[in-house]
Amino acid sequence: MTAQIELTNVNKYYGAYHALKDIELSIRKGSFTALVGPSGCGKSTLLRSLAGLESISSGTLKIASEVMNAVPPRKRDVAMVFQSYALYPHMTVEENLTYSLRIKGVAKAERKKAANEVAAVTGLTHLLGRYPRELSGGQRQRVAMSRAIIRHPKAFLFDEPLSNLDAALRVHMRKEIRALHDRLGATSVYVTHDQVEAMTMADHVVIMRDGVIEQQGSPLQLYDRPANKFVAGFIGSPAMNFLPAVGGQDGRSIILDLGIKQTIALDRAVQPGRPLIVGLRPEHIELAEAGEGVLSAPVALVESTGATCFLTMQTTPELSVVFNGRSEARAGDRVGLNFASASIHLFDADTERRLPD
C-alpha cells in the first residue's frame, strides 16, 4: 500500500516552545487515522501542519509523494472539517458546499449538480437554500462534511468534529463518518481527545503526548500491548489499574503492594527485586468467592448501570473492577479477585516502558 501522507523527522517550534518533536508518521492511502491525546499534546498542531495552516520548522512533509513543506493550503488539495464547522455564515448551504468549486472556476450548472449529488448522499437536499444559522448542530456538522466531500480531495482532515454534539448524536455521527469514509475510499486523518472515538473509528491510532508520538498501531494493538504506562492508561475505559510491585525472588512471580503485600505467579520471567508497575485492566478482573481467587480485598463502592457493574476496592492504590451483570457485593464485603496471568502488563517503574513479554 502506498503512503498518502508521509512525515519524516518533523519538528515545530513556537518561539522557544517545542510543539512537535521528531514526528515520524506514514498514513496509508485509504486508511482512517486517528490522532489522539490529551489537550496540548500537539495533535491539532500536527493536523494544521498537514493542512498548511501552520508551517513546520524542520523535517519533510509529503502528500501523495510530493513535498509540501512550503506549499500554501490552497495548493495542497486537502479538505478540513473544523471543530466549530466554520461554515460561512453569509452563504447558503449550497454556496457553502460549492465555494471551493467556485474558486476553481467550475461552471455554475456543474456546481449545482455537484451540490445536489453530495447533498443526496449526506441527506441535505431539502436544506440547500438555508443559511447555517437556521440549521441544528447535527445539520451544520453534515454541511461541514459535505463541503469537504464535494472536493474529492487527497485527504480529509477532521479537527475534533464531534465535540460540539450531544452524546447520542455523537455516537450516531461516529458511524456515519466511518461509513462515509469507507464509501468514498478516502484517506482520513481524525483528531480527537476521546479515545473511544479513536478506537471505534480508526484503523490506525496515533497517541501523542507533549509533542511526541508515544505509540501508533491498530486500536487492538494499542489495547493489547501498550508501549508504556501513558498509552496503557489512555486507552481503555475505565482506565487501567496501576499497582506498584517488585519482581519475586524466584524470577517467575511479582510481589504486589496493595497496602498488604501479595505474591502472584507470572507466566514470564522477571528480574528478582526489580521495581515494577503492574497494569491490570478493570475488565480483566473477575469476581470470586471470598477466600478464593488470586487476591482478596474489601469492597469500597459498588456502582451499577444495570448492564454493567463497577466495583472500587478498598486498597491502596484503589483497584477498580468492571464486569457485565450484577453483583450481590456491598460496600465493606470482602471478595476474591481473579485474573489471568497473561492479562498482566508490566512496566518499568522508572522509565514507565513496557517490559518485554
Add this chain to the structure above:
Amino acid sequence: MSHQTRDRLLLAIAIILAGIYLFPLYWMYITTIKSGSEMFATPPTFWPTDPQWQIFGNVWQSRNMGRYVWNSLVIACGAVSVITVLGVGCAYVLARYRNIWVDIGLFLILMLQVLPASLMVTPIFVGFSQIGLLNYPRLAVILAIAAKSMPFFVVLVRATFMSVPQELEEAALVDGNSRVGAFFNIVLPLARNGILVSAILIFMQAFGEFVYSKSMIQAVELQPASVGLNSFMGPNTNEWNNIMAYAAIYVTPILAIFVLLQRRIVSGLTSGALK
C-alpha cells in the same frame, strides 16, 4: 417600593433628562420659524404664533448655502474614503496579529485620539504649509481629519474583525482561496456592518468639523458649512432666526441619517454585527 412604581419613576426621570438634553434642539427649530419680534418676546413663546416657513429658502439663497454644504460634503466624503481604505487594512492587521509591536502600535493609536484638534492644528498647519499642501486647502483638511479620526475608526473596526472567527478564514484557505481572496470573500462581507457603521460615525464627525477647516481654508468659496455658520455670527449679531435656520438646514440631514440608521448603529457598536 413595588416594581411597577420603581419602573414608572425611572421612566419619568429618563423622560425629564431626555427633555433637558433635547431642549436646545427644539429651541433651534422653533426660533428658526419665529418672526423677529417674537424671538425677543418676554416671556418667550414655546410655539410660534406666526411660523415663518419661507426663512429656509431665504437663508439658503442669501448665504449661498449650496456651496458651503457641497464643500462640507466633499470634505466629509474625502475623509471617509481615505479613512476607510487605509483604516480597514490597518484594523485587520491589528486584529489578526498579536505581538509586542502590535501592542505598541495600538497604544500609539489610542494616544493619538487623546490629542485635541486645537492642539494639533498649529504643527499640522506649519507642516502642510512647508510642503505646499495649503495650496489645496480642502485636501489638506481631508488629510488632517483622516489623521485625527483614523484611531477611532481603527479601534471600532478592529473589534469587528476580531468577532469574525479565524477558523472561517482558515476554512477558506483550505478550500482553495488565497490570503487576500479569503479577506475579500469571507472576512470583509462579515465585517461589512461594523465597517459601515464606523464609516457613518466618521462621516458625521467630518461633516461638522470646524477647527481644521477654519484654520486651513482661507478662500470663502472652499469653506465648509461649519465655517460658513461661524462667519455668520459677529459681535453684534441679532438675526438669530436666520442663524438658527442655517443651523437647522445644516444638522437636519445628519439627524435624519442617525435616526434612520440608529438601530444598526447601536447594534453595530455593541455586537460587532455578527453571530
